[in-house]
Amino acid sequence: MASVTLTVNGKQVTATVDPRTLLAQFLREHLHLTGTHVGCDTSQCGACVVHVNGRAIKSCTTLAVSCDGALVTTIEGIGTPDNLHPMQAAFRENHGLQCGFCTPGMIMSAIDIVNRRGNKLDEHTIREELEGNICRCTGYHNIVKAVAQGAAAMN
Amino acid sequence: MYAFNYHAPKTVRQAASLLAKNTDGKVLAGGQTLLPTMKQRLASPSALIDLGHAEGMSGIEQKGRNIVIGAMTRHVEVSTSAIVKNAIPGLAALAEGIGDGAVRNRGTIGGSLANNDPAADYPSAALALNATIITNKRKISADEFFQGMFSTALEEGEIIVKVSFPIPSKAAYEKFPNPASRYALVGVFVAKKGSDVRVAVTGAGSNGVFRSKECEAALSSRFNARALDGVKVSASGLNADMHASADYRAHLIPVMAKRAVEKATAK
Ligand SMILES: Cc1cc2nc3c(=O)[nH]c(=O)nc-3n(C[C@H](O)[C@H](O)[C@H](O)COP(=O)(O)OP(=O)(O)OC[C@H]3O[C@@H](n4cnc5c(N)ncnc54)[C@H](O)[C@@H]3O)c2cc1C
Numbered sequence: 001m002a003s004v005t006l007t008v009n010g011k012q013v014t015a016t017v018d019p020r021t022l023l024a025q026f027l028r029e030h031l032h033l034t035g036t037h038v039g040c041d042t043s044q045c046g047a048c049v050v051h052v053n054g055r056a057i058k059s060c061t062t063l064a065v066s067c068d069g070a071l072v073t074t075i076e077g078i079g080t081p082d083n084l085h086p087m088q089a090a091f092r093e094n095h096g097l098q099c100g101f102c103t104p105g106m107i108m109s110a111i112d113i114v115n116r117r118g119n120k121l122d123e124h125t126i127r128e129e130l131e132g133n134i135c136r137c138t139g140y141h142n143i144v145k146a147v148a149q150g151a152a153a154m155n
Numbered sequence: 156m157y158a159f160n161y162h163a164p165k166t167v168r169q170a171a172s173l174l175a176k177n178t179d180g181k182v183l184a185g186g187q188t189l190l191p192t193m194k195q196r197l198a199s200p201s202a203l204i205d206l207g208h209a210e211g212m213s214g215i216e217q218k219g220r221n222i223v224i225g226a227m228t229r230h231v232e233v234s235t236s237a238i239v240k241n242a243i244p245g246l247a248a249l250a251e252g253i254g255d256g257a258v259r260n261r262g263t264i265g266g267s268l269a270n271n272d273p274a275a276d277y278p279s280a281a282l283a284l285n286a287t288i289i290t291n292k293r294k295i296s297a298d299e300f301f302q303g304m305f306s307t308a309l310e311e312g313e314i315i316v317k318v319s320f321p322i323p324s325k326a327a328y329e330k331f332p333n334p335a336s337r338y339a340l341v342g343v344f345v346a347k348k349g350s351d352v353r354v355a356v357t358g359a360g361s362n363g364v365f366r367s368k369e370c371e372a373a374l375s376s377r378f379n380a381r382a383l384d385g386v387k388v389s390a391s392g393l394n395a396d397m398h399a400s401a402d403y404r405a406h407l408i409p410v411m412a413k414r415a416v417e418k419a420t421a422k
């Protein structure tokens with residue numbers, strides 16, 4: 001067993017875990033933050049994307065213990081139902097989701113894209129940058145529109 | 156994933172001594188290859204020695220006519236580094252083309268070189284740029300380092316600490332990505348330094364990254380895309396799988412080399 005201390009959505013947590021606990025598992029099963037989804041568990045789909053020290057990573061492909069001391073932000077940490085994050089609001093307004101399974105990862109990746117590439121994003125850039133996020137429902141079109149609008153609103 | 160003991164050393168020296176004590180142990184860098192492999196139970200190290208907290212393993216600097224990159228430097232740092240973009244833009248562009256944004260935020264250059272996946276991007280840059288791999292024990296030239304797929308000159312207990320890339324006069328990388336995995340179906344890195352021209356090919360060889368003598372010979376007399384007109388690469392020893400035949404990969408090598416030379420000689 002190993003000890004890990006993280007700051008998740010602004011709250012510090014310390015836990016003793018089996019070292020093989022993945023960050024996704026830790027968030028979902030230990031902290032009950034089930035907004036982070038596990039779609040493939042093989043590092044392909046991006047449903048599990050969260051931010052660690054401000055960078056988007058696949059939480060199914062990261063050990064919780066490797067993040068010791070880190071700041072972690074999940075989909076639960078960016079907005080509330082009454083006060084959505086601009087990227088969440090843009091997904092809602094543009095019908096950027098159907099079943100919603102990929103959405104937390106899409107939104108966390110989209111915010112990372114804005115953090116890295118600024119908030120004026122053309123369609124081509126958005127499509128390239130969403131390489132690591134798979135959606136089985138929407139056909140991506142409305143996701144791309146949502147990301148462009150959400151990015152602009154994050155100004 | 157099978158259980159393992161976890162260690163987070165603070166220095167390379169501590170990491171090396173932990174690795175010596177745990178003979179079935181492995182170092183963990185970005186985990187973007189090792190963790191998926193462990194989840195599939197294709198690897199079951201008794202211990203993981205996490206390099207993520209070890210000092211002095213990450214960062215990019217120019218030292219004389221070389222760019223020196225720490226083994227734990229993430230792909231995103233190489234792709235956005237002003238130093239790399241200025242001295243070896245082809246290397247920054249290569250890093251930008253690895254996997255996706257989340258993979259680039261975690262994956263490291265040291266992990267990619269140590270793993271020597273036959274379809275990985277970085278091995279081609281190290282080989283074409285004639286890089287030196289610096290470990291906790293010695294310096295290894297790229298020509299000696301890559302020893303066939305998933306196999307390198309690294310010995311038991313040896314850890315890559317940094318990689319030194321001589322700055323070329325011209326260089327570029329061109330990759331034909333596998334449409335599903337985005338790994339290289341064929342990737343070609345061309346580099347010219349003085350009169351020395353090196354062309355390294357990844358994705359195609361059944362024995363991992365290799366230098367294309369045919370392309371090097373053609374480009375040595377004239378470093379110009381047209382010098383590659385009519386150059387044929389033999390399909391023997393090339394990979395054939397559901398994604399591409401050996402003949403198709405052989406065909407792609409001079410095509411990608413040509414595009415890379417066009418990029419390298421533009422402006
Ligand atoms: C979805 C996805 C897409 C990808 N696409 C691409 C792609 O297009 N092109 C590409 O090139 N790669 C791709 N990769 C692989 C990625 O680049 C990995 O980051 C890289 O191959 C391994 O680096 P790592 O830091 O994650 O190493 P790890 O997975 O932590 O380690 C890999 C191996 O190297 C050893 N190792 C690590 N660091 C050292 C060191 N300093 N010294 C000695 N041994 C060491 C480990 O023990 C292990 O055996 C992809 C990965 C994923 C998940």
Ligand code: FES
Nearest residue numbers: 039040045046060
């Ligand atoms: S669940 Fe992590 S990438 Fe699919």
Ligand code: FES
Nearest residue numbers: 098100135136137
């Ligand atoms: S909305 Fe269903 S997977 Fe994207």
